[in-house]
Amino acid sequence: MSRRYDCSDPMERTRGIAEAVSAVRRGELVVLPTDTVYGVGADAFTPPAVQSLLDAKGRGRDMPPPVLVGSVRAATALVEDLGTYGQDLMDEFWPGALTIICRANRNLLWDLGETRGTVGVRMPMHDLAVELLKETGPLAVSSANLTGQPAARTAEEAEKMLGDSVSVYLDGGPSGRAEPSTIVDLTGAVPRLLREGAIPADKIRAVVGVLLTDEDDEDERTDQPLPDLPEEPPVSLDKKDDAK
Template structure:
């Protein structure tokens, strides 16, 4: 079902419907600061598998995890380098995804992660409101793999409507570029996927600390 958000009451109903659907193990779609995302409870392995199936995506491409606060980082990741914390402080919430070694105690199955987890805090009021009620969500772009990511609810509904329980219509997203993905599992950070944040912007924060990122491309 598609939920409008043009009034406060509509927004509350949409957020509550999405939160309830997530708790029931269902899939939901909502806007982020980059593109629309399709989301599942990160700790519900069956729901995460349904997310991958909905996109036509294999377990070799595990979804990132979105959080509502940077303080959640240490509950999900270990061995977080100081330079990565500097990027989090500067660019979260925002279009920055960081790949860390995951906490070994976490009871989840996101796919073939090889012991890592990609984490982001989006800069979008609707996304953050949902995350505050659900906790960490596995979220991928709302599209069929190989097709363009949805920038509005209509495009998401066309591709995924039969596979999700709730679509929150928040209008057209502010950005079309995906988040920049950084590998923070080694001694030096690497750009795994260029995106909304440039290498120059990121290194502008890190160079005063004596650190720099390399571009895998």
């Protein structure tokens, strides 16, 4: 049976974080507030827990979750490299509402789903989330909703959708924003905007200079024959239905 903790009360917050950490270590799911919307999280290094997260949301392995971290150092340990622009983007927007897609560290033993060798990483600007992440380590986190439903902006909304599939709900009040994080793919030579969310594209472009978008793909299809490419770009996040 799940339990919701009112983290506006200091004692409840302390108990809630402790219970959430224990739940994560048992391979169970927790719901936490972030600076965008509420997320449902699992230990990123426990494959059955990640599968439970996907099952709770009604997702397949073709839509793997991003990973939230409590520090920049934790993020850099998860990726092969940050590319040309990764460090600049983290310096400018972290902690904050930017998810970056990088090549995953090949030495890590984890299974987030069909990631095609990539991982989406973000450090949220939310003290409760960061406090939890520093205790648990990296969490696979997706928006706390059933796939196809609006992202939860309160713990109560998340609980109505996810119910007892989640062990611990950390109630931090209404989330700060309705928009999910902006997602930028850094696995190619030129950064690509996969989803424009809380951080506008022009602010990303001010840091990286050139930023590819879906409109660029349309122009290329109009001006030249299509190359033989896979149906989807090699990224670890669905750009429309993930709020982290």
